[in-house]
Amino acid sequence: MTKKISQVSIVTAVISLLLISGCAPKNHSIYRWGVYEQLIYEMYAEPGKANPDTQLAILSADVERTLAEGKRVPPGVHAHLGYLYYLQGNKAVAINEFSTEQALFPESTIFIDRILKRLQGSNNNDSK
Amino acid sequence: MIQNKPVLFTVIVFLMWGLSGCVPPQPYDYSNYRNHMPRSLFVMPPTNDSVEVDAPYIYLSTITRPLAEAGYYVFPVAVIENFMKENGLQTPNEMNAVPLEKISKITGADAVLYIHIEDWGQKYAVFDSTTVVQARAKMVDVKTGMTLWEGTAHAAEGSGDGGGGLVGMAVAAVVEQILDSVTDRAHKLSGAANKNMVVNRTNGLLLGPYSPGYETDVRGR
Numbered sequence: 273m274t275k276k277i278s279q280v281s282i283v284t285a286v287i288s289l290l291l292i293s294g295c296a297p298k299n300h301s302i303y304r305w306g307v308y309e310q311l312i313y314e315m316y317a318e319p320g321k322a323n324p325d326t327q328l329a330i331l332s333a334d335v336e337r338t339l340a341e342g343k344r345v346p347p348g349v350h351a352h353l354g355y356l357y358y359l360q361g362n363k364a365v366a367i368n369e370f371s372t373e374q375a376l377f378p379e380s381t382i383f384i385d386r387i388l389k390r391l392q393g394s395n396n397n398d399s400k
Numbered sequence: 401m402i403q404n405k406p407v408l409f410t411v412i413v414f415l416m417w418g419l420s421g422c423v424p425p426q427p428y429d430y431s432n433y434r435n436h437m438p439r440s441l442f443v444m445p446p447t448n449d450s451v452e453v454d455a456p457y458i459y460l461s462t463i464t465r466p467l468a469e470a471g472y473y474v475f476p477v478a479v480i481e482n483f484m485k486e487n488g489l490q491t492p493n494e495m496n497a498v499p500l501e502k503i504s505k506i507t508g509a510d511a512v513l514y515i516h517i518e519d520w521g522q523k524y525a526v527f528d529s530t531t532v533v534q535a536r537a538k539m540v541d542v543k544t545g546m547t548l549w550e551g552t553a554h555a556a557e558g559s560g561d562g563g564g565g566l567v568g569m570a571v572a573a574v575v576e577q578i579l580d581s582v583t584d585r586a587h588k589l590s591g592a593a594n595k596n597m598v599v600n601r602t603n604g605l606l607l608g609p610y611s612p613g614y615e616t617d618v619r620g621r
């Protein structure tokens with residue numbers, strides 16, 4: 273009798289532990305996040321810590337690594353890169369990055385088209 | 401007596417199940433959300449009730465990841481914020497006043513996430529301090545203006561948990577260092593608070609189109 277009860281206790285304990293540990297199966301990341309959000313944080317919280325050139329070098333190296341690992345670049349990263357290239361004055365690469373964002377995530381089409389139009393427009397009237 | 405034992409165990413199992421948080425006390429009403437399932441989310445720079453002026457921007461740096469991992473396209477938060485600034489909107493309050501039709505026209509976003517920061521930063525007691533992050537979030541359908549979902553992000557940490565406290569304060573005599581660590585602590589808490597808000601099975605976000613669990617998420621179906 274005692275043996276039976278202890279077996280039931282063990283089963284109960286195991287089931288309880290399983291339930292406590294959470295019902296949902298562990299989910300894996302869709303994307304490799306790298307430095308993207310940390311860069312945004314530093315951009316706002318510690319402005320001047322890294323200039324756009326440095327941020328650009330860090331983020332583009334990070335994207336290279338993500339691709340080398342065969343992982344997916346998160347939404348917004350290529351657009352952010354495009355923005356950093358734009359700040360640097362490198363419009364051709366900026367356009368390229370914004371277009372990559374659009375190709376990866378068609379949800380961004382309307383917004384990116386707007387940016388591309390501006391970039392291309394200012395390219396034509398470039399006084400530099 | 402002996403025959404009652406299995407019954408007792410069953411009762412205990414169900415009690416523990418309930419305590420473990422698998423049984424929602426009140427099911428969240430996902431019907432509007434499910435009927436207007438967004439693919440893309442536009443995160444509006446948060447309005448802010450706290451005294452910490454950087455709070456909206458630090459918050460912004462911790463919201464993309466949980467939303468994207470839940471399966472949504474998230475517009476690039478810093479690019480959007482700068483874009484609005486370049487278009488003459490200097491503060492989050494001005495940005496929050498932009499009509500939905502305009503957001504739709506300029507970005508094509510399906511839904512906007514409005515955030516209001518209620519509490520942020522360090523609270524001092526006599527011998528102790530706590531860092532708090534609390535924000536309310538509301539997801540609004542761009543086409544209909546309908547509220548699809550509402551949630552609260554909250555996290556708090558006592559100074560004892562983070563190696564602060566009296567000793568920590570004495571060591572960190574330089575004011576800048578104290579400020580830095582508080583900003584950094586709030587930053588980490590903000591990330592945790594947002595993740596918990598989004599992934600909550602009871603009242604968090606539904607899994608979106610980019611999530612492998614999109615088809616099997618039965619909530620609101």
